[in-house]
Amino acid sequence: MTTSTAPLTLDVSRTPAVPFLRLVRVEWRKMTDTRGGFWLLLITGILVLLTLLGVSLVGLLSDMGSTEIGFEDLYLQVMLIPVSLLVPVFAITIVSSEWGQRTNMVTFALEPSRLKVLLAKLVVAVLMAFATLVVAAICAAIANVVVAAGQDYSPSWSVDGQKLFVSVVVQVLAFVTAFGLAMCIISTPAAIAVYYIITLILPLIAYSILYFAFGWFRDVIPWLDFSYAATPFMSEFWPNGDPTTVDGLAWARLASATFLWLVVPLGVGLSRILRAEIK
Secondary structure: OOOOOOOOOOOOOOOOOOOHHHHHHHHHHHHHOOHHHHHHHHHHHHHHHHHHHHHHHHHHHOOOOOOOOOHHHHHHHHHHHHHHHHOOHHHHHHHHHHHHOOOHHHHHHHOOOHHHHHHHHHHHHHHHHHHHHHHHHHHHHHHHHHHHHHHOOOOOOOOOHHHHHHHHHHHHHHHHHHHHHHHHHOOHHHHHHHHHHHHHHHHHHHHHHHHHHOHHHHHHHHHHOHHHHOHHHHOOEOOOOOEOOOOHHHHHHHHHHHHHHHHHHHHHHHHHHHHOOOO
16 A cells, blocks of 8 residues: 655745845955955055055155145045055955855855845945045045145145046946956956956056057047046046047047946846856
8 A cells, every 4th residue: 555645845935035235244244254355455455554654754755845745636646546456356256256166056045036146246346446435535634634744734635526526436337347347257367367457457558558659549549448538537638648628528438438348247247147057
């Protein structure tokens, strides 16, 4: 005599969904509360402190004459540089580490909605971008007070609103660009290498040579590279000394570069993540 039993089923239809804010907190902890995240934060902090110390010593010991360094110069031209070089790597590792360390199976088992997880990661990347801006502003304020006291002049706190806004946009877009590249490549070393090639090697070496060697390239590069497209909003002169103008053409170039390095990587990366096999 045989008896049949009904198969056991696990009903999860009434299980509440994971709150989005909880996902954001989890992704923030993944990005900072790890061995790699700790060392990257430590190296960035040391680099920022060395930059702050160097700027303060130069300001105290040098003879600047009638030149007075203000908060805007220290913030936009000095303190943002070390922060912008290293911290966008966090936006890469928050995506690629899931696949390199094979924790994506656990992540997407606990939260099956891949789009929701990616949005939480993107929010964390943007929050980190704003956090770097705050750190750079604090360091620039300290350096401004120290240099002004050492050179015996009143510290200047005036900031051009347009330059400040563009600096915020550039910093956020740097993080989002790194985030999009990580989604496209899904490999931490490869994504970091490609990011630095795009943001450092090409603009500083390849584009600079082509910019001064070929006149036609000066008209093309602002449509392709974001740093050149943002030049009219950050400086009064192009690299060759020509004056810049903020007009409709400048905004069109900025939109073109943003679409190329922001929208396209995000779209391609999102399509790949949503279709990738979890294993």
